[in-house]
Amino acid sequence: MNKSKWGINSKWGPIGVGVATGFLSGLFGVGGGILMVPCLVLLLGMEQRRAHGTSLGAMVLISASALGGFLLEGSVAWLPGLLIFAGSSVGVTAGTSLLNEVPIRSLRIGFALLLLATAARFLAFAPDTDGHGDITVALAFAYVACGLATGLLSGTMGVGGGVIMIPALILLFGFVDPTAKGTSLLVILPTAIVGTLRNRRSGNIDPKSALVVGASGVASAFVGALGASALSPRLSGVLFAILLIVSAVQMLRHANDPPPPSEAV
Numbered sequence: 001m002n003k004s005k006w007g008i009n010s011k012w013g014p015i016g017v018g019v020a021t022g023f024l025s026g027l028f029g030v031g032g033g034i035l036m037v038p039c040l041v042l043l044l045g046m047e048q049r050r051a052h053g054t055s056l057g058a059m060v061l062i063s064a065s066a067l068g069g070f071l072l073e074g075s076v077a078w079l080p081g082l083l084i085f086a087g088s089s090v091g092v093t094a095g096t097s098l099l100n101e102v103p104i105r106s107l108r109i110g111f112a113l114l115l116l117a118t119a120a121r122f123l124a125f126a127p128d129t130d131g132h133g134d135i136t137v138a139l140a141f142a143y144v145a146c147g148l149a150t151g152l153l154s155g156t157m158g159v160g161g162g163v164i165m166i167p168a169l170i171l172l173f174g175f176v177d178p179t180a181k182g183t184s185l186l187v188i189l190p191t192a193i194v195g196t197l198r199n200r201r202s203g204n205i206d207p208k209s210a211l212v213v214g215a216s217g218v219a220s221a222f223v224g225a226l227g228a229s230a231l232s233p234r235l236s237g238v239l240f241a242i243l244l245i246v247s248a249v250q251m252l253r254h255a256n257d258p259p260p261p262s263e264a265v
Contacts (some may be wrong), residue, residue, distance in 0.1 A: 096123020
């Protein structure tokens with residue numbers, strides 16, 4: 001990977017991206033790709049499709065570490081998580097297949113709109129929830145449908161899907177904030193593995209960068225997960241929304257930039 005036009009060094013840049021996104025992954029219960037993709041593209045000069053696949057690969061290590069922190073706190077709902085993964089394993093397969101069919105400009109604009117939509121959710125007042133209920137047949141199908149949407153997002157946008165899953169678990173299924181984050185990471189881990197295997201076969205990943213970024217974020221992701229309970233849902237939502245808005249603006253500014261000639265499709 002070469003220096004980006006912003007002059008970020010290719011040796012230390014991926015490490016910094018991993019540490020920062022790892023901490024955010026643990027703190028907010030997302031895979032980290034929601035911020036990792038803009039960093040890989042804008043700061044490190046990586047081509048858009050490769051950045052999406054690389055971020056998904058890095059999330060394997062990061063989400064595993066963050067999940068460990070939430071498991072220690074007992075903030076993981078196993079059965080809902082497994083049902084969501086049943087749907088996401090199908091959705092991520094379809095999503096990674098679409099990755100080569102979507103124009104670069106559409107990917108950038110779509111990702112920016114996703115960031116803004118997620119920011120709007122976090123800026124909203126924290127809902128009054130009292131925990132998820134018992135599993136029924138209808139509820140089981142709803143969890144699977146949530147997983148389908150999550151997997152499709154993960155495969156096409158290079159994110160773990162937590163930006164859809166966490167709002168859905170809280171607003172639709174009544175999860176409390178810490179359990180929504182922990183369950184989100186339970187689904188993100190295997191979903192990221194499935195998507196990464198497909199991206200490796202299609203060439204939409206830089207394995208070395210994915211390993212460096214992921215390994216760099218392991219410790220910070222665990223620390224962030226342990227500290228998540230100390231942050232109120234309202235405060236964490238506002239802080240994360242600010243970061244999402246800044247990233248979305250940057251992505252929209254560069255939406256029309258062409259990919260490097262050697263990687264153009």
